[in-house]
Amino acid sequence: MKRSATGGPIAAAGWVLLGVPLLTALIGPLLAGPASSDAGALHSPxxxxxxxxxxxxxxxxTLALGGGTSIVTMTGAALLLSYLIGVPLALLTVGGRQWASRLLLRLLDSLLALPGLLVLLVLAATGRRGTGTLVIAIAVLQLPAVVRIAQGAALAPGCGTALEAMTMQGESRPRARFIYIGRSILGPVAVDAGTRLNLVLYLMASANFLGLGLSSTATDWAVLVELNRDALFVQPWAVLAPAMLLVSLCAGVNLVVDGALSRRRTVRT
Incomplete structure (x- = not known):
């Protein structure tokens, strides 16, 4: 067994980048004092x-310390919900009734054609606001892509052969489909989740700026970036501080996933 030449450093860098925003979101509110100030708007450091x-x-x-809990929680909830629904739906289409699979995919394709921002604008215009609505809406918007990714991985030749072999040995198709094939697609699903986090964060930031989830005066990192973007060259830290935490979160997740998959490939070889 060989050790991965890149898995260790990549994973270590990823955990550092991921740990900073996560720890900030977790313990930052405990360290943050009052955000109000007498210094006035856009005061230099x-x-x-x-x-x-x-x-x-x-x-x-103070805003950077206290603004991570909402965005991290909402993003994680939307991402997790999309995979908890999407992956089982994808597995149901493998080896099942063809007409049912095609019908499900056509319905999801129609949802895929809807621009995410347009859906969020419609929700905002109709008064359907709140964090719960936002999380569910973004999770549903991710379903078509999640189902396609998981189904593509589950239709690999090795998965089909293993499914037939387990069925011939007396294993029920649902059990073989969800247990064996479910384990075999973890790698592609994890990679997709790492990259999809960026899109979910973008939609969360856009929705919060529209007032769909959180108000424009909230201390959320994404809201802070949008609120202060016009002052980037006047007081850059008002934008850079929350933006760097968001970038660190996205980069950290992707590097941790890459490192884990690199070690997994090395173990298999």
Whole structure:
């Protein structure tokens, strides 16, 4: 058995990048003080405010410490919900009735044709707001792609052969489909989840800016980036602090997944 030449460093860098925003989201609110300030809007960094103030005159460091819980929780919930629904649906289409599989895929394809931002705009215009609505809407928008990815991995020749062999040995098709094939597609699904996190974060940020999930005065990282973007060259830390935490979260997840898959490939060889 050989050790991966890249899996260790990649995973280590990924865990560092992932750990910073996650720890900030977890313990940051406990360390954050009051965000209100007397320094005024877009005040430059100083002794009283190490990262300055934002457009509403709030301390940027305090906002960065306390603004991760909502975006991390909502993004994780939407991503997890899309895979909890999408992967079982994909597995049901493998070896099942062809007409049912085709009908399901056609329905999902019609959903895939809907632009995500357009759906969020319609929800905002009709007054359907709230974090729960936002999480469910974004999870549903991810379903077509998740089902396609999982189904493509499940239709690999090795999976089909194993399914037939287990069926001939007396194993029920549902059990073989969900247990054996479910394990075999974990790699592609994990890679897709790492990259899909970026899209979910983008939709969350856009929706929060529209007021669909959180108000424009919330301390959420995504809201802070949108709120202060016009002041990027005046007080850059008001944008860079929450933006770097979001970038670190996305990059960390992708590197951790890449490192884990690299080690898994090495073990198999």
């Amino acid at each position: 100083g002794a009283d405010h190490p990262l300055g103030t934002d457009e509403l005159g709030r301390d940027v460091l």
